[in-house]
Amino acid sequence: MKIGIANDHAATEMKFEILQYLESKGYEVVNFGTDSNESTDYAIWGKMLADAVVSGTVDRGIAICGTGLGIGITCNKVKGIRAAICSESLSARYSRLHNNSNIIAFGARIIGVETAKEIVDEFLITEFEGGRHQRRVDQIKAVEEQNL
Numbered sequence: 001m002k003i004g005i006a007n008d009h010a011a012t013e014m015k016f017e018i019l020q021y022l023e024s025k026g027y028e029v030v031n032f033g034t035d036s037n038e039s040t041d042y043a044i045w046g047k048m049l050a051d052a053v054v055s056g057t058v059d060r061g062i063a064i065c066g067t068g069l070g071i072g073i074t075c076n077k078v079k080g081i082r083a084a085i086c087s088e089s090l091s092a093r094y095s096r097l098h099n100n101s102n103i104i105a106f107g108a109r110i111i112g113v114e115t116a117k118e119i120v121d122e123f124l125i126t127e128f129e130g131g132r133h134q135r136r137v138d139q140i141k142a143v144e145e146q147n148l
Contacts, residue, residue, distance in 0.1 A: 001124065004058035006049035007033035008042040010066035011108035014116060018062060021117055027124070030058050046074035053102050054080040061103040062120060072105030079144050082137070087111050089118040096126035098133045099140075 003022055007015040015033050022029045032048040034040050042065040049061045061083075065071040068085045075083035083103035084095030087110055095101035104123040106116055128137075 001060065002028045002030065002058045003124070004030045004032050004049045004052045004061040005064070006045040006061065006071065007064040007108075008045055008066070008071065009034060009037050009040050011064035012037050014108040014113060015064055017113050018064070018116055018120060022120070033064070042071040043074045046071040047078065050075040050078035050081045050083070050103065054078060060124065062123075063103055063105040064108055064116075065105075066107055066109040068105040068107035068110060072103075075103045075105065082140065084123075086119050086123075088115065089122040092119045092122040093126050096123060097129045098136070100128040100133070100137050 005015055005019055012034060019029050019031060032052060033045045046063055049063055052058045053061045063071040063075050063083060072083045072085035075081050081103055082099055082101045083105050084091065084099065084101040085105045086092045086095065087106060092104055104119060106119055
């Protein structure tokens with residue numbers, strides 16, 4: 001599985017730790033974020049990641065900023081993205097099981113690296129349940145199309 005990762009300046013250190021963690025587990029990781037601590041705008045990086053997920057350049061994405069909110073909201077503006085903003089692993093699990101999320105977002109100023117790793121693990125190992133949840137994901141898509 002190919003994973004995209006994006007971040008702003010507030011999350012550079014966490015991004016590198018997560019990137020190394022993923023590579024140690026055998027994932028191919030594509031870095032769409034800044035590698036600097038110099039102030040930058042999360043929207044730029046979130047859009048790059050979301051576009052890569054939608055195009056199939058990467059299978060899933062991880063978005064990190066100070067809170068996870070700005071970059072997550074940005075990702076969700078891209079048609080086809082279902083980004084879940086999580087601060088613990090159970091929400092990450094259910095974002096995959098029930099919502100078929102394709103990006104996970106969290107905040108480097110909100111959670112620690114070990115919690116981030118737990119969130120990432122749940123996000124990557126959990127498969128979409130489908131069934132009755134597919135109807136709901138289809139409704140999300142219909143909202144995107146303004147058909148609901």
